[in-house]
Amino acid sequence: MQLTGNLLIGQQSVAGSNGTIHAVNASTGAAIEPAFGGATLADLDSACALAWAAFDSYRETSPEVRAKFLETIAQNILDIGDDLVERCMVESGLPRGRLEGERGRTVGQLRMFADVVRNGDYIGARIDPAQPERKPLPRVDLRLRHIGVGPVAVFGASNFPLAFSVAGGDTASALAAGCPVIVKAHSAHPGTSELVGRAVQKAVKDCGLPEGTFSLLFDSGRDIGQGLVKDHRIKAAGFTGSRGGGTALMKLAAGRPEPIPVYAEMSSINPVLLFPGALGNRTEGIAKAFVQSLVLGAGQFCTNPGLVLAVDSPDLDRFIEAASSALKETAAQTMLTPGIHKAYEAAVEKAGSHADVKTAARGAEARDDHQAQSALFATTAEAFRNNQQLQEEIFGASALVVRCPDLASMLELIESMEGQLTAALHIDDSDHAEARRFLPALERRAGRILVNGFGTGIEVGHAMVHGGPFPSTADGRSTSVGSLAIERFLRPVSYQDLPDALLPDALKAGNPLGLNRRINGKVQLAE
Ligand code: NAP
Secondary structure (H helix, E strand, O other): OOOOOOEEEOOEEEOOOOOEEEEEOOOOOOEEEEEEEOOOHHHHHHHHHHHHHHHHHHHOOOHHHHHHHHHHHHHHHHHHOHHHHHHHHHHHOOOHHHHHHHHHHHHHHHHHHHHHHHHOHHHOOEEEOOEOOOOOOOEOOEEEEEEEOOOEEEEOOOOOOOOOOOOOHHHHHHHHHOOOEEEEOOOOOHHHHHHHHHHHHHHHHHOOOOHHHEEEEOOOOOHHHHHHHHOOOOOEEEEEOOHHHHHHHHHHHHOOOOOOOEEEEOOOOOEEEEOHHHHHHOHHHHHHHHHHHHHHHHHOOOOOOOEEEEEOOHHHHHHHHHHHHHHHOOOOEEOOOHHHHHHHHHHHHHHHOOOOOEEEEEOOOOOOOOEEOOEEEEEEHHHHHHOHHHHOOOOOOEEEEEEEOOHHHHHHHHHHOOOEEEEEEEOOHHHHHHHHHHHHHHHHHEEEEEEOOOOOOOOOOOOOOOOOOOOOEOOOOOOOOOHHHHHHHEEEEEEEOOOHHHOOHHHOOOOOOOOOEEEOOEEEOOO
16 A cells, blocks of 8 residues: 555645654664655644534444444454555564554454444443422432543554554544544654554545544644644543653643643553562572563563562572573564664663662673663662662663562562552462552552563453553553543533433433433443
């Protein structure tokens, strides 16, 4: 499929005239064609005007129409065929298998949200019928449903060019909620973005939806991304990326005359806690599995296990030894962008030269300037506690093992840590009593607690939380993966004493949408 390098504004394909963006071959650093034209402020205004004009009719589409739309996007993405995977491989440096899997996840997410829309529980319909006879005062008729918040800005993620980008989890959940979406493409994968963007644009047309339901903009600087978050017609934003980028957008959103939420997923080191029983019984097995998880995808996962905590002991020495031998065997891998590679190299260099840090092992050396060599470091609990630098995320295949004097000091470290996406406990039966003592602190610190595994595999389902207290995300009350992600883009509206004819279908007496509804506080299942 031929790339145009154009912006997608509603159904128009528009040549951007505000500078250009070139994709870069992640493996060689060479610029690749075509040039993508950056959006002007006038383009941004057109996309926002169309999105706003689309909002009222799009959010009132029937569940079936909206579900079909999400399924059509999924099919249109599959219909691009191998062109999508090939372009994405060049732009991201990620291997075919990973990207084919990621495409499957992207399509699966869209279909899951189609089911969520059809099911209708997300509408949260509640009815407290009028009680005209109630004494001393009659009760009014009150009905509640959730509606989309309004047009949503989505910032594609560099590390998930399909599953968290143009038609990824943020877009799928916002569209499912009834919100038009404007995507600011990530500059690391503009070609992938255009291909997927055209699949979404075509689905809008195929399904007869208002054209402003979706737009895709390229930004040659920062003005368009920032302008999007500041535009009065945008009512929420989804973001995955750096802490600096996420907090900059949060500040802009909070400073608007009408502040809006930015659901930013930013930085997490995902502590792995090795309890004495498990560490003693399964040292080598845990070490090998840990290294596999650490180097997966060159460590470019927000749930990458960047920190290991354990009591200093001969068992921990054996763990570090086993992990070091496994790590030395790991090949260097191409990183997503030269910028991310440079940031990784600088952070690893800084960690390795820290007076309180020992380099336990490095992976195989890089064969070119774009590959990253994995790294394992070790330090003490005291050094970790006293050095903020050691607590910061190194985006890539690097981890730090912290030797704790005892379990009490390990718990203290957890208490002092920033918010995390995941916390992984490695335990045997003999560790249960100690592990239970850690759970309240872990619940306060992390969005997902897991046992005898690592956070890198994220199941897309109904009970998944991919979120956590700041700075892992901007708002720990939400998730960006799984069906609950739709709640970020919904708002409750209550209707008092409206005649049936004026009520939305979700709340009408005859229940024409066949929803499960909460009547007088009790769930009444649809017949
Ligand atoms: P990034 O620099 O934060 O960029 C993410 C997106 O936000 C891009 O579209 C970027 O625009 C835009 N952006 C960044 N700062 C902005 C600002 N101040 N105003 C407006 N827009 C802004 O993240 P990245 O490029 O993906 O990766 C850089 C670093 O982020 C990595 O080295 C890593 O540390 C971290 N990261 C973390 C995760 C995670 O899940 N925890 C995931 C990916 C990256 P451009 O496209 O124009 O740059």
